[in-house]
Amino acid sequence: MASSSSNLISLKTSDGTVFKVERALAKTMKTVQAIIEEADANIYMIPIHNVFSHHMDMIIDYYKLSVAGKSKEFSVEKLDNDELKDFLLAVHYLNMEDLFEVLTQAVADRLEKKSVGYVRKYFGIENDFTPEEYAAIRKKNDWAFKGDDIEPEEDEEKQEE
Amino acid sequence: MGSNGVAIDDTEAQTLAEETDVISTLHESILGLILSFVPIIDAVSTSVLSRRWIEVWTSLSTLKFDDSLLFYGKKMQKEQFVNFAEKVLLHFTNSSIEIFSLCLTSHQYDASQVSEWISFILERRVQKLHIQYSDKLFLSSKSLFRCNSLIELTLQMRCTLSLPVSVRLTNLQKLNISGIKFASDSSTYSRDITLSFPHLKVFEARGCEWSTMQNISLQVPSLERFSIAIWNHHSNESCKYGTIKVYSQRLTDFSYEGDLEQDIVLCDSSSIHNASVVIVIDEDKKDRIEILGFHAHNLLRQIDEVERLKLLFYKVLRHAKDFFINLPIFGSLAYLQLNEVTGEALLQLLHNSPILNTLVLLNGVANLQKDVLASAMVPHCFLSSFKVFQFKGFNANEHDLCLVKFMLANAATLEKMMIYPAFGLRYSDIDIGKVKEQILSLPKCSSFCVVEFSDIASS
Numbered sequence: 001m002a003s004s005s006s007n008l009i010s011l012k013t014s015d016g017t018v019f020k021v022e023r024a025l026a027k028t029m030k031t032v033q034a035i036i037e038e039a040d041a042n043i044y045m046i047p048i049h050n051v052f053s054h055h056m057d058m059i060i061d062y063y064k065l066s067v068a069g070k071s072k073e074f075s076v077e078k079l080d081n082d083e084l085k086d087f088l089l090a091v092h093y094l095n096m097e098d099l100f101e102v103l104t105q106a107v108a109d110r111l112e113k114k115s116v117g118y119v120r121k122y123f124g125i126e127n128d129f130t131p132e133e134y135a136a137i138r139k140k141n142d143w144a145f146k147g148d149d150i151e152p153e154e155d156e157e158k159q160e161e
Numbered sequence: 162m163g164s165n166g167v168a169i170d171d172t173e174a175q176t177l178a179e180e181t182d183v184i185s186t187l188h189e190s191i192l193g194l195i196l197s198f199v200p201i202i203d204a205v206s207t208s209v210l211s212r213r214w215i216e217v218w219t220s221l222s223t224l225k226f227d228d229s230l231l232f233y234g235k236k237m238q239k240e241q242f243v244n245f246a247e248k249v250l251l252h253f254t255n256s257s258i259e260i261f262s263l264c265l266t267s268h269q270y271d272a273s274q275v276s277e278w279i280s281f282i283l284e285r286r287v288q289k290l291h292i293q294y295s296d297k298l299f300l301s302s303k304s305l306f307r308c309n310s311l312i313e314l315t316l317q318m319r320c321t322l323s324l325p326v327s328v329r330l331t332n333l334q335k336l337n338i339s340g341i342k343f344a345s346d347s348s349t350y351s352r353d354i355t356l357s358f359p360h361l362k363v364f365e366a367r368g369c370e371w372s373t374m375q376n377i378s379l380q381v382p383s384l385e386r387f388s389i390a391i392w393n394h395h396s397n398e399s400c401k402y403g404t405i406k407v408y409s410q411r412l413t414d415f416s417y418e419g420d421l422e423q424d425i426v427l428c429d430s431s432s433i434h435n436a437s438v439v440i441v442i443d444e445d446k447k448d449r450i451e452i453l454g455f456h457a458h459n460l461l462r463q464i465d466e467v468e469r470l471k472l473l474f475y476k477v478l479r480h481a482k483d484f485f486i487n488l489p490i491f492g493s494l495a496y497l498q499l500n501e502v503t504g505e506a507l508l509q510l511l512h513n514s515p516i517l518n519t520l521v522l523l524n525g526v527a528n529l530q531k532d533v534l535a536s537a538m539v540p541h542c543f544l545s546s547f548k549v550f551q552f553k554g555f556n557a558n559e560h561d562l563c564l565v566k567f568m569l570a571n572a573a574t575l576e577k578m579m580i581y582p583a584f585g586l587r588y589s590d591i592d593i594g595k596v597k598e599q600i601l602s603l604p605k606c607s608s609f610c611v612v613e614f615s616d617i618a619s620s
Contacts, residue, residue, distance in 0.1 A: 085191070089191065092191065092194070104194060104195040104198050107191075107195050107198075108195045108198035108199040111195075111199065111203070112199070112200065112203060116206065116209055119192075119207070119210060120210055120211070123189050123192045124189065125192075125211050125213075125214065127211055128211050128212050129209075129211065129212065133212075134209065137209055137215060138209055141205065141206075141208050141209070143244060143248045144202060144205035144206055144245070144248070145206060
């Protein structure tokens with residue numbers, strides 16, 4: 001037989017937990033699907049790096065909701081910004097289209113009113129501008145900023161509306 | 162103006178370096194991915210994150226302009242918004258755009274300026290184009306019909322498009338238009354105008370004017386859903402409108418709303434399951450009722466194999482006897498929804514729907530004559546398939562009670578009757594409790610029929 005006779009696929013997360021998931025769920029993970037298809041023999045267990053068991057829990061939650069037609073009820077509100085980013089990375093690694101879109105939108109929503117400094121920190125972007133360079137580019141693109149926006153040092157959540 | 166907020170101190174630099182370079186690149190790539198989901202204003206502001214990021218936003222594949230979005234907490238002034246849009250387009254470097262969306266909620270934008278933006282976008286192999294503007298715009302028909310990259314097109318705006326004799330958009334899957342006036346290129350063409358969209362799945366046209374002398378031939382073999390709403394034809398206009406012919410083989414959903422002045426011909430309607438027909442005819446068309454009745458018949462005849470039908474009439478009914486004289490037989494109809502009908506019309510419909518399972522009346526019956534019902538033959542569906550009757554907008558008047566009585570007395574297979582009192586009923590001096598009692602004590606032909614009353618007023 002070319003494929004496993006059971007309908008469950010075993011996935012091992014980075015922290016060593018083994019999840020037995022339905023084949024249909026594994027199919028939504030393009031990375032996993034590619035591994036299954038490339039294997040000649042039966043795959044016993046597929047390791048998924050960068051994915052932790054708490055990520056798998058949420059992935060399974062999302063899957064159950066979407067199968068029931070309730071994917072809109074899936075919420076990542078309880079995750080803080082860093083946890084959300086890690087989850088997004090995990091889903092990106094697994095190449096799960098729908099959930100990835102949901103999470104990118106969630107991250108985008110969270111970053112909407114954050115300062116430039118916060119965004120830098122969040123994505124680990126090093127500010128390599130000299131003060132003059134920064135002032136110059138800031139002035140050049142002034143039309144995209146509110147007039148007197150001064151670059152804050154710390155993270156600053158703009159409490160708007 | 163202060164530059165002291167920019168430089169990072171040593172300890173911060175150390176921490177940043179500790180997050181390994183690999184991870185930071187990966188995280189940065191995430192930002193690139195989410196940039197399309199971030200409002201354009203925020204996307205542009207990534208230009209000041211670092212040197213690498215100065216130009217990243219200019220190659221976004223999604224551009225969404227919405228003049229109602231808040232810019233740092235306040236809605237943009239019109240000039241500010243126009244300036245912003247102009248600057249974005251000026252810096253834009255991508256040669257192809259996946260999604261372009263323009264929502265203008267204010268009025269009186271400079272039409273030629275906005276048109277320039279749209280032309281700019283059309284030249285960039287845009288796939289999904291969405292424009293919403295309630296004022297007048299100019300749109301180059303030529304550029305639009307030549308934009309073969311289009312997969313989804315939504316135009317909700319007032320403009321005139323001139324149709325050449327042949328239009329072909331091979332990638333278009335979804336079309337949603339509203340407020341467009343279509344005119345033909347030249348009135349000397351005697352041939353049909355052909356609109357060919359081989360992959361179109363959804364066609365929705367609401368309140369468009371199809372004022373071409375020629376017929377319009379829609380070649381849409383993959384079409385699954387067709388929805389059209391045409392009204393505002395003036396009866397004093399002597400020109401005849403061209404027929405709209407729809408060539409599809411997979412159509413399952415058909416929806417028509419209009420005054421029946423313009424013919425729609427479905428060249429293969431065998432696969433339609435669901436249909437919705439909403440007929441709106443003004444009082445001043447009284448003299449044309451006979452002709453319009455004929456048009457109605459032509460329309461209904463084309464959808465006589467549907468399983469679900471919603472048939473609604475507005476403004477017209479008192480004079481519309483003719484509409485129901487030559488009804489086709491709806492041989493597959495299982496579900497029928499009506500908003501208002503005369504007793505005669507309802508009977509005719511029931512007779513012509515031999516396997517009807519569910520009937521929903523939104524507003525009861527007008528003008529139900531007792532003797533009509535008394536002498537009426539029992540419809541075939543009453544003896545075989547009719548199981549569910551939903552009576553919404555029940556007014557407890559003579560007509561309504563008469564109908565309920567007729568149903569209960571004759572519908573042998575009826576399982577459930579749901580009565581929803583009309584909103585005004587609870588404020589009238591009619592004793593609803595007594596009416597309920599009265600109904601529940603009526604003779605029932607079907608021994609397993611349950612009559613239920615909803616306490617919530619129907620909508």
